[in-house]
Each structure stands twice: as structure tokens, then as C-alpha cells.
Amino acid sequence: MKKVQLLKLAHARSGDKGDASNVGLISRKPEYYPILKEKVTTTAVKAHFAGICAGEVQRFELPNLYALNFLLHEALAGGGTVSLRNDAQGKTMSTALLRMVIEVPDDTAIE
Amino acid sequence: MKTAIASRSRSEKESIRIASGQGYWGDLPQAPYWQVSKGPIDYLVMDYLAEVTMSILQKQKSRDPKLGYAKDLLPVMEQILPFVIDRDIKVVTNGGGVNPQACRDAIFDIARKAGLSRLKIGVVFGDDIFGRVDELLNKGATLKNMDSGEELTKIRDRLQSANVYFGAFPIAEALNDGAQIVLTGRATDTGLTLAPMIYEFGWGENDYDKLAAGIVAGHILECGGQSSGGNFLKDWKNVPDLANIGFPIAEAHPDGTVFITKHDGTGGLVSVDTIKEQLLYEIGDPTEYITPEVIADFTSIRLDQDGTDRVKVYDIKGKPPTESFKVSMAYSDGYYAIGTLTYGWPDALEKAQVADRIMRQRLEDLGYHYDEFHTEFLGYNSCHGPLSPKPSELNEVVLRVAVRGKDREAIDAFGRQLVPLVLTGPPTVTGFGGGRPKPQDVVAYWPSLIPKSLVRPTVEVSEI
Structure with missing residues (x-):
């Protein structure tokens, strides 16, 4: 197994839904999708966002788009209009998720 | 036609x-x-x-x-x-x-x-049901917060808009x-x-x-x-x-x-x-x-x-x-203010961190309290918070401090305490041209649902 940052395997977009942040994670190649499904679990994402996401993490699968959608509850310090954060609407949570490092089989081709 | x-x-x-x-x-x-x-x-x-x-x-x-x-x-x-x-x-x-x-x-x-x-x-x-909220409550709508489950009575008197x-x-x-x-x-x-x-x-x-x-x-x-x-x-x-x-x-x-x-x-x-x-x-x-x-x-x-x-x-x-329409409501929820100062090399981040501590201490000594006091360092952690790796050296960093609370005077005091840091805090600070941060209204969001049977759209077409 080798370690790889999600940025190499996926792209993403994020935004707000109240005090939850939604992060859509999209495989850069269809063959990465099973890896994302296996490694980017709700537990792993919750641990990754320690100190940011105070609530539950939900995950939804979109196999048709080779994508996963995450809802990070209580992750925006009160939500769009109340939050004092510079990124009150979670627009950069996408790349915060892409910082995550996961283990993939050694023969996984990565550009 | x-x-x-x-x-x-x-x-x-x-x-x-x-x-x-x-x-x-x-x-x-x-x-x-x-x-x-x-x-x-x-x-x-x-x-x-x-x-x-x-x-x-x-x-x-x-x-x-x-x-x-x-x-x-x-x-x-x-x-x-x-x-x-x-x-x-x-x-x-x-x-x-x-x-x-x-x-x-x-x-x-x-x-x-x-x-x-x-x-x-x-x-x-x-x-626009802002003027009809009581009528709709009487007709059986609850207008509870669909995320938190809280009753509308909690914020009824602070409601500013309500739209289906x-x-x-x-x-x-x-x-x-x-x-x-x-x-x-x-x-x-x-x-x-x-x-x-x-x-x-x-x-x-x-x-x-x-x-x-x-x-x-x-x-x-x-x-x-x-x-x-x-x-x-x-x-x-x-x-x-x-x-x-x-x-x-x-x-x-x-x-x-x-x-x-x-x-x-x-x-x-x-x-x-x-x-x-x-x-x-x-x-x-x-x-x-x-x-x-x-x-x-x-x-x-x-x-x-x-x-x-x-x-x-x-x-x-x-x-x-x-069977429901979503309802979007907004209510007033206190005040906030945000201010920034820019610290230059060397030790830019350390200076900004010290300035933040000084400001918090001065406000505390004056007896002001806030629902939230939030500090970020633009150039270091304002996007990814605690996930941001500590940089070895920054050319400059922007200290961004923000407070929120119900007491307008406390929010105003925060504004009065920020700019004085320029001459009474760590050195090589700039970017205070905007002056004192002013208190702004916090408008909070109250999402809800209403039975479709209670509200009807009407359509009017007119011509010049």
C-alpha cells in the first residue's frame, strides 16, 4: 500500500446547507471510485474534520457520477448568516477534504 | 390568445x-x-x-x-x-x-x-406571508424550525421576513x-x-x-x-x-x-x-x-x-x-463586528497572535463578554482552520477578529479596542485604513415547512 492525498484522486465542490457543509467528492477517474467508497468513510471524514465539524457526518453515494456527497453537520460555526468565519459558507471545505491522505494499493496509477 | x-x-x-x-x-x-x-x-x-x-x-x-x-x-x-x-x-x-x-x-x-x-x-x-403569520398559525401551521425542531414562539417577535x-x-x-x-x-x-x-x-x-x-x-x-x-x-x-x-x-x-x-x-x-x-x-x-x-x-x-x-x-x-412548501424566514439575532490588521515580516504570525491575546485581555478587563469571539489569521488558517499546516515563515499575515453578541455596546467596544493595537501592541502593523469596525445586525435564518393547502399562489398578467 502507498499513501496518497485525495487531491490526486478526486475533485470537489462545497457549500452550505444551514449549519451543515455539503462536500461533493468526485473521482478524477472511474477506477478511483471504489477506492473512495472504501477509504473515505463517515468515520474517516469525521476524524479528518476534528475541530471543525462538531456534529454527525452523513455520506451519500452517486455511482452514476462516480461521486460521494458528504453532509458535515454543525461544521460552519452557526451557518451562513451567523458564522463569524471568513469562510462562513464552507466554500473551501472542498479542498479541506482533499487534504486527507489515504492508503491505496501500490499498483494504483496516479498522475 | x-x-x-x-x-x-x-x-x-x-x-x-x-x-x-x-x-x-x-x-x-x-x-x-x-x-x-x-x-x-x-x-x-x-x-x-x-x-x-x-x-x-x-x-x-x-x-x-x-x-x-x-x-x-x-x-x-x-x-x-x-x-x-x-x-x-x-x-x-x-x-x-x-x-x-x-x-x-x-x-x-x-x-x-x-x-x-x-x-x-x-x-x-x-x-410573502410575513403579514399573515398569525393567521396561518391559527389555521394549523406550526412554522417550527425544520432543522432544530424549535417552536416559532422562540423568535416570533424578532421575525423580519417569511416567504413560501x-x-x-x-x-x-x-x-x-x-x-x-x-x-x-x-x-x-x-x-x-x-x-x-x-x-x-x-x-x-x-x-x-x-x-x-x-x-x-x-x-x-x-x-x-x-x-x-x-x-x-x-x-x-x-x-x-x-x-x-x-x-x-x-x-x-x-x-x-x-x-x-x-x-x-x-x-x-x-x-x-x-x-x-x-x-x-x-x-x-x-x-x-x-x-x-x-x-x-x-x-x-x-x-x-x-x-x-x-x-x-x-x-x-x-x-x-x-405535501409541504418550504418556508424561508429571517429574524434578528443580535449584532456582530469584524476587524482586520496586517502584520509584516519577521514573526508576522507570532505578532498577530500576541495582538489577539492583548485585545481579548483588554476587553475582558473592561468587563465585556461575547456569545462568540473568533480569531483567524488570513494567510495561515482562515480557510481550513485546524487542518492548516503551520507555515515555516510568512511574509505577512492578516489578523481577523470577529465578535457576536446581544449587547450592542459590547460590540461597539470591540471596535474601539482594535485600532489602538497599532501603537500599543506588537510592531510593523498596517492595514487599519478602514477605521473602527461598526456593529452590524445579525440576521439569522429559520427554515420551515407549511402545508400546501394553506397557501396559494396567484398570478396576474398586465400590459402597458
């Missing part, structure tokens, strides 16, 4: 081109003009409303009964009306805000000044009544795009798969350039000519197949990947994308690249909608 329009449209048009002109209030001002002038379109749809916009508009209306709509819409109308008339383009927008009739009158004024006649404007009323999200059918009715421009209040963003399809193709309330297809097209269009190369993460360095970005256009077909494209010769990019990023934007459970017309299943969506800057979107499934 009604029949004539309907039969002409339904028999003659194999497809219609619906163009997105604005993704939010404050979007690129030249985009609507580009959409009507750079190529063929049948419809221009413009979204102007966000959750808190309604409370701002409600305040404006209370000060002046002729205000309360998206004023930015007027210069846009001035610019595009000649094209709209000349090319027989229909315009659908939720820029009517909480005063769509005043918006209509202002657009009629613009049309008269331009010497235009026989312009028909349709208005959808009934979404209506969908596409009332807009389609206005189109069917001959309106060339349709103004709504709090219509769903997706409904603006779906409505022309319902009207042109004669889709019914039970055509769930087709309605879902229109909703998906609406979701792709509702954020303007965000589906045509703007804010595109995957390969952003290779998006061509963003300065001249072409906003997305949905070419819709009667069977529910939609092609997303943009005008020839414009910048930006329409690819399977740009569409995917937008489809994933601000959604929850993808199998249950709930709108007033239908519940769309985003896991059924299929995408194919169909030539340059053209993506086929198809095979979408939908199921019957819920």
Missing part, C-alpha cells in the same frame, strides 16, 4: 433554449446582456434571492412602499429590453422580492421611456397567459428554469420524470457561471477565457432530455466535469432532491459529452412531491 400561444409553442418547437443570466444578487452584471445578445435564446432566467435577501428587502419596503425588490434588475432590464422585444425572448426572474408589483411598475416605466408598447408582465403573488418557496407551475401559468416577463417573489431557483418547459411542452403535474429533468436543468443553471467553468476545481488552470465566460444555456427537449451548452465564441467550459461539480453543489440526500413539483433522484442522472462545450443530461427519474 391563451390557446394560440399554447398551440403554437407546443406544435412548433422541438426544443427551447433557456439561458441563465444571474446566479445570485451581485452576480456578473454584464451576463444578462451577453446572454440575449451573443446568440439565440428563447428564455432568460435570473435568480436574485438568497435566504437573507428577503429580510433586507422587507426592511426597504417598510421604509418606502415602492422598494423591496432587486433594484439591480432595473439597469439590466434597461439594457436587455430592446433585445427581448426584438428577438421575442421571455424573461423569468425572482427579482420581484417582497414587492413584485412595484418591480413590475418600474419595468413598465423603463419600457415606456424606451418607447416600447404591448409588453406583458406577469407577477406571481402569495409567497413556490415552484414552476404558477410561472408557467403566467407564461400561458401571455406574459413576456414573469416576476416572482420567493420562487425556487430551479422553478425558474422548469417553468418554460412546462409551458412550452405541456408537461403535467404527474409527469414526474420530465419535471425532475427540468429541476436538474434548473439546478445546473441556478448558480450561473458555476456550471460553465467558474469556480471549477478539477482543472481550473485550463479553463479558457474566463474574462468572457459564457453563462450556461439549457437546450430542453419535450421528452426531458436536456443539453447544457453556452454561446459560441464565449469563454469558460461546459464539460461532464463542470456539470458534475455543480450537480454536487449544496445538495443533501441525492435520491431525494425535494422541490414543490417533484422529488428528483440525482443518482439517476446520466451525462455524456456531446461535442465541444455541450453535455447531454438525461434518464432522470422523479417521484411525487411532498
